[in-house]
Amino acid sequence: MSQSHIYTVASGFGLRVVPVDAPYEFRLGPEPHDLDVERWDNGRRLIARITPGKGGGYSSNVGEDARSLDDVADIMAGPALDRWWLETSVYRVPLPKRWRAVAERAPQSAMFDLVGPDGSLIFIQTPRKVPDPSWLVAPGQQLYGHGRGERSRWIEVRYHHEAQAWAQRHDVVELDGVTCVVTAQCPVTALPSIAATRHAVVAGITRA
Numbered sequence: 040m041s042q043s044h045i046y047t048v049a050s051g052f053g054l055r056v057v058p059v060d061a062p063y064e065f066r067l068g069p070e071p072h073d074l075d076v077e078r079w080d081n082g083r084r085l086i087a088r089i090t091p092g093k094g095g096g097y098s099s100n101v102g103e104d105a106r107s108l109d110d111v112a113d114i115m116a117g118p119a120l121d122r123w124w125l126e127t128s129v130y131r132v133p134l135p136k137r138w139r140a141v142a143e144r145a146p147q148s149a150m151f152d153l154v155g156p157d158g159s160l161i162f163i164q165t166p167r168k169v170p171d172p173s174w175l176v177a178p179g180q181q182l183y184g185h186g187r188g189e190r191s192r193w194i195e196v197r198y199h200h201e202a203q204a205w206a207q208r209h210d211v212v213e214l215d216g217v218t219c220v221v222t223a224q225c226p227v228t229a230l231p232s233i234a235a236t237r238h239a240v241v242a243g244i245t246r247a
Contacts, residue, residue, distance in 0.1 A: 046150045047142045049074055049134065050126045052091035055117030059110065061144040067123060067136055074123050074134075076112045087111040095119075125151065126247050129165055130219055133243045135236045153240070159225035159233045161240055169218055175209045191241055197227070206230055210241045219244055 049056040049065045056065075056076060063078035074089045086102035095116055099108045108114070118124075123134045127150045134140060135153065138161075142151040149162035169175070172194035176182055180196040183206070187193070191210035198205055207224040221244065223237040 045142075046127060046146055047140065048126050049076070049123050049140075050117040050131070051120040051123040052097075053095035053117060053119045054089070054091055054097055055115050055126075056089055057113045057115065058142075059112060061142055063142055065123070065125065065134060065140040066138070067134060071122070071136070078111060080110075085111045089114065129217055129247055130163065130214060131245050131247045132163070132240050135239060138236060153236075155225070155233055155236060157226055157229040157232065159223070159229055161221065161223045161233075161237060163240075163244070164220045164222070165217055166220060167218070169211050169220060172209060172211055175220070180207065188241070191221070204228075208237065210237075212241060212244055214244065214246050217246065 045057055045061065052072060056074060058076060058078050060078060063076065066075045067073065068075050068088050072091055075086065076089065077084060077086045083104045084102065085105040087105060087108050088100045090098045092098060097114060101108055101111060105111050124131045125134050125140050139154045140151045141154055148164050153161040172185060172192050175194055176196055180198040183195045183197045185194040191212045193208060193210045195206060195208040204227040205224060206227050207222065210221040212219045212221060221241050223233060225233050
C-alpha cells in the first residue's frame with residue numbers, strides 16, 4: 040500500500056501501477072508492453088518490471104534489493120489502453136521510449152520530469168491562465184520563434200547554460216478548460232533527437 044500521496048501513476052493494458060512511495064521513476068522495458076518501476080528507500084534501489092497479460096492480468100520480476108512487488112508498487116485495475124501512459128489527476132500523456140519519468144516526493148510546479156538523452160528534459164505545468172506565450176520568456180532568454188501548431192500555441196527561446204547554447208520550447212495546449220504548458224529543453228545540438236518525443240507528448244496529451 041502506498042505510504043505517501045502519489046501524484047503520477049502509470050496506466051495501460053487494463054492496469055494502473057501506483058508506486059509505494061516517492062521518489063520513483065517509470066520507464067519502458069526492453070519490450071514495449073513492459074513497464075519498469077524504480078524507487079529509492081534508504082539507499083536501496085527497489086526495481087520491478089511489470090508485464091501485462093490478458094484480461095488485466097500481469098506478471099512481475101523484481102530486483103535483488105526488493106523482497107517482493109509489494110516493496111515497489113501496488114497494481115490495480117486500470118484503463119484498457121494499448122500502451123503505457125503517465126496519468127495525473129488532470130491529464131494523461133504517453134510514456135516515451137528511452138525516456139524516464141521521474142517523480143519526487145513533493146513536486147513543485149510539475150508532477151514529474153521526463154528525462155531524456157543529452158540532458159534533455161520535458162515537463163508539464165498547469166497554470167490557471169497564460170495570457171500569451173511571450174509571458175513565458177524568462178530573464179536571460181532570447182525569443183527565437185513562435186507560432187501555432189495543430190494543438191498548441193508555441194514559443195521557442197534560446198539561452199546559454201555553462202557556456203553551451205540551449206533551446207527551450209513551450210507548447211500551450213488547451214484541454215477542456217485546463218491549460219497545459221509542455222516545456223521541452225535541451226542543448227541546441229540535441230534538438231533533432233528530441234523533436235519526435237516532444238511532438239508525441241504535445242499531440243498525445245489528454246484529460247485524465
